Amino acid sequence: MRDGMPEGHTIRALGDQWLAHQNERFVLESPSHSVPGLQDLDGQELTEVATHGKHLFLRFGQGWLHVHLGRFGRFYWHERTRTMPEPRAIVRVRFISESIWVDLVGPIAVAVVNEHQKDEIESRLGADPLVKGADTQAARRQLQASKRAIGALLMDQSIIAGIGNIYRAELLWRSRVDPYTPGTSISDELFEQLWHDARLLLEAGVRDYQANEPTHTVGLPLPDGSSPLPAVFGKRNHTQVYQRAGLECARCGALVQQAEMSGRTLFWCPGCQVL
DNA sequence: GTAGGATGCTAAC
DNA sequence: TTAGCCTCCTACG
Numbered sequence: 001m002r003d004g005m006p007e008g009h010t011i012r013a014l015g016d017q018w019l020a021h022q023n024e025r026f027v028l029e030s031p032s033h034s035v036p037g038l039q040d041l042d043g044q045e046l047t048e049v050a051t052h053g054k055h056l057f058l059r060f061g062q063g064w065l066h067v068h069l070g071r072f073g074r075f076y077w078h079e080r081t082r083t084m085p086e087p088r089a090i091v092r093v094r095f096i097s098e099s100i101w102v103d104l105v106g107p108i109a110v111a112v113v114n115e116h117q118k119d120e121i122e123s124r125l126g127a128d129p130l131v132k133g134a135d136t137q138a139a140r141r142q143l144q145a146s147k148r149a150i151g152a153l154l155m156d157q158s159i160i161a162g163i164g165n166i167y168r169a170e171l172l173w174r175s176r177v178d179p180y181t182p183g184t185s186i187s188d189e190l191f192e193q194l195w196h197d198a199r200l201l202l203e204a205g206v207r208d209y210q211a212n213e214p215t216h217t218v219g220l221p222l223p224d225g226s227s228p229l230p231a232v233f234g235k236r237n238h239t240q241v242y243q244r245a246g247l248e249c250a251r252c253g254a255l256v257q258q259a260e261m262s263g264r265t266l267f268w269c270p271g272c273q274v275l
Numbered sequence: 276g277t278a279g280g281a282t283g284c285t286a287a288c
Numbered sequence: 289t290t291a292g293c294c295t296c297c298t299a300c301g
Contacts, residue, residue: 005281005282005296006282007283008282009280009282010282016278030288054283054284067295068283068284070283070284070285070293070295071281071282071283071284071294071295072281072293072294072295072296073283073294073295074285074295074296081276090294090295105294105295106294106295106296107294107295108283108284108285108293108294109284112287149286155283157283159283164282165281165282165283166282167282192280205282243281244283251301263281263284263289263290264282265280
């Protein structure tokens with residue numbers, strides 16, 4: 001199964017993948033001895049898996065392993081039937097059960113934490129659209145109280161957890177929202193629409209991941225009830241605006257623009273994202 | 276072979 | 289707001 005490059009959907013899919021190995025006993029190795037406390041989890045069973053936005057928590061015995069993949073982190077999964085070579089120096093953690101061995105490479109964070117520390121990490125995160133029944137009120141109030149651009153607010157993990165650079169661009173295009181609109185101008189109705197659409201896109205992303213397909217948003221039903229647009233020809237055809245600067249918008253024909261926002265490349269259509 | 280960019284985040288200014 | 293960090297892959301010589 002494909003790995004890496006995570007927004008919230010990838011982490012959720014990975015959590016499900018780990019959950020398939022619940023109650024298996026794992027040997028945990030850190031080749032560079034760079035994960036303090038890992039020996040306390042070594043040899044324990046995987047008993048619980050939790051995800052929140054882009055954060056993954058794996059419970060081994062009495063402790064949690066907290067993993068955040070950042071932009072480059074990946075799990076490399078292997079069946080035990082395949083020979084297990086010495087881990088490369090960049091492997092942060094190798095997980096070995098009777099059925100699989102998995103190498104974790106390049107995460108922005110990997111640490112052994114207790115229940116209290118796990119709660120503390122989660123307390124800094126906003127609601128996750130993939131969690132059914134999540135309380136959206138706090139997120140809505142925070143977002144509407146800010147003069148920052150909606151394109152920046154959607155990426156703020158302390159408000160909504162799990163949206164990254166692809167989904168902020170696609171969400172705003174799908175609801176025809178100008179990325180530079182301040183949070184203070186976002187109505188209750190528009191917030192609800194964005195929230196539910198975020199869930200729709202993230203859930204589609206989980207399915208893509210599980211099907212080993214690239215993340216795609218083309219062809220999904222739009223928030224205003226209009227028919228999905230046909231896929232656009234060309235190489236970059238999985239999304240409507242993300243990575244499509246200079247190409248025609250499938251909805252209005254204007255050229256997709258790109259700019260820097262929140263230190264990341266933003267893509268949007270100035271022709272129809274006018275709300 | 277090398278440069279640059281990529282679905283992220285934090286610390287420091 | 290910026291620099292810095294993590295690794296992999298593509299485009300370009």
